[in-house]
Amino acid sequence: MNRSMIIRRLLFLSLIVCGLVIWAAQPPAHSQTNNEVVYFIPVEQAVERGLEAFLRRSLLQAQEEGATQIVLEIDTPGGLVDAATEIAYLIRNSAVPTTAYVTGKAWSAGAYIALNADQIVMAPGTTMGSAAVVDGAGNAAEDKMQSAWLATLEEAAKLNDRNPIYARAMADTSVNLPEVGAGEGKLLTLTSGDAIKVGYAEAIAADRQELLAFLEMENAVIRDLEVSFAEKIARFVTHPVIIPILLSIGSLGLVLELYSPGFGIPGIMGLSALFLFFFGHLVAGFAGYEVLILFAAGIILIIVEILFPGFGIFGILGIVAIIGSMVLASYSTVNILLSILIAVVITVVVSIFFFKYFGYKGPLKKMILTYATTSEQGYVSNATRKELIGEIGYASTVLRPSGTAIFEDERLDVVSEGGFIAQGQKVKIVATQGSRIVVRELKETFKD
Structure with missing residues (x-):
């Protein structure tokens, strides 16, 4: 497969990734209504x-469609503090009144989200609290983070004029x-009963009908917004x-595809992983179409570097563009850089293993020199003059341990067995290998 096939393949992959992401990420159309409704x-x-x-x-959507009440049906064990903080901001700034309806667990970040609603209603048997901050390993976060989180709670x-001591107790065991x-x-x-007693819930409702009765909206139209x-x-x-994981599969799949014949499983896996990465971040609102353009530009620059190798400028710019597109698409620079580092390490390790045991079989095979001249094929860099073994001559220079010696009027570059040999000392050739000639000192001085 020639270079034109390589460029077509890489362009095809990048265009498919960008095209699929743009097509799949189109937002759904929403109908408008003027009816008074409660959005769940x-x-x-x-x-x-x-x-x-x-x-x-x-x-x-609820605001644009004229909702009169928004009910957040909460059942979550918690999650990321930064995500919960952004969600709380959205709830506090909602133009439509909000009610947190705890239908299961409102723990940790879920409790914080509920506290930001205008009112809280809990179903019987539900709970809210247990909001300590922990790191990725499940250990308590550092004091600075704990202090900030307690103040936030x-x-x-x-x-909504709730006693903050109970919010603090959700995250502070003291x-x-x-x-x-x-x-x-x-x-x-x-519990739901305790929440009523301490003023952290306005009512207990077994179902939506009881909830709507509490809200005095029994005749309201119900609309469910689903993920x-x-x-x-x-x-x-x-x-x-x-x-x-996605970045590792994406990078490894595309690298292996370039060294594999035809378009197969590695290419499909790599393409799918990159599609999911950009698609997910585009739908989540963390990225725009500009990151796809930057990603495609990075692919093109790498192609240019492969086909027209120079000083590596295009390759470096291509890598920077691809990494930049991923960073811009991500919500956390630290997280994405760490993810890219993990992907690079996994790709390098697996690629080395793959190439060692399976070799190069794809379109880049013709661009990599794998042919070698070996001694088994009759190729030698210098002939080994075995006939010189046993010849006796003298050191025409000092051997420290290399130097020059003369054997029957032939001057040769030699090396001693390791020791110093003075000029004029008698030597004997004991081994030859290619251009290397090893001599041994004889305990007598050469005399004309």
Whole structure:
């Protein structure tokens, strides 16, 4: 496969990635209505940036369609603090009144989200609290982060005149509130009954009908906003653990594809992984179409470097463009740079293993010199003069250990067995290998 095939293949891959992302990321059309409605928005599973993007879209849609009340149905064990902070900002700035309806767990970041709503209603048997901040390894965060988080929880409680001490107890085990089971090393987790007692819930509602009755909106039209299939994908692929996996599969798949005959599984896997990465971040609202243009430009620059090798400028610019497109598409620079580093290490290690045991078989095979001249094929860099072994001559220069010696009027470059040999000392050739001639000192001085 020649170079023109290489450029067509790489351009084809990059164009498909960009085209599919643009096509699949088109936002769904929404119908307009002037009816008075209550919008139910699910806040489920882990709190992460994909959920933030979904809630941003949902809150905006509810407002544009004239919602009179937004109900956040919360059932989450918590998640990322930064995502929860952004979600809380969206709720506080909503032009439509909001109600947090706890249908399961409102723990950690979920409790913080609930506290930012205008009012909280809990279903029987549900809980809210346990909001300590932990790092990626599950250990308590540093004091600076803990202090900031405690202040954030307290301020959220104060928004609707709730006693901030209970919010603090959700994240601080030193707060002693025995009447609700906090203190003595335990974080506060409020049951629905406890939440009513301490003023952290306005009502208990077993179902939506009871909730609407509490809101005095029994005759309101109910509309459910659900996570679309595209948003489900976005929530999955924008998870901090999934991103390095996608980038590793993408980079490794494309590298192996260039060294494999035809278009097969590695190329499909690499293409799919890159598509999911950009698609997810585009749907989540972290990236625009400009990152796709930058990514395609990076691919083109690398192609130019491969086909017209020079000083590596185009290759470096291409790599910078690709990395830049990923950084711009990501919500966290630190996370994406770490993910790229992990992907590079995995790609290099697996590629070395692959090339060592399977060799080069793809379109780049013709661009890599794999032919070698070996001694088994009769190629030698210098002839080995075995007939010189045993010849006796003298050192015409000092051997330290290399120098020059004369054998029957033939001057040869030689090396001693390791020791110093003085000029004029008698020597004997003991070994030859290519241009290397080894001599040994004889214990007598050569005399004409």
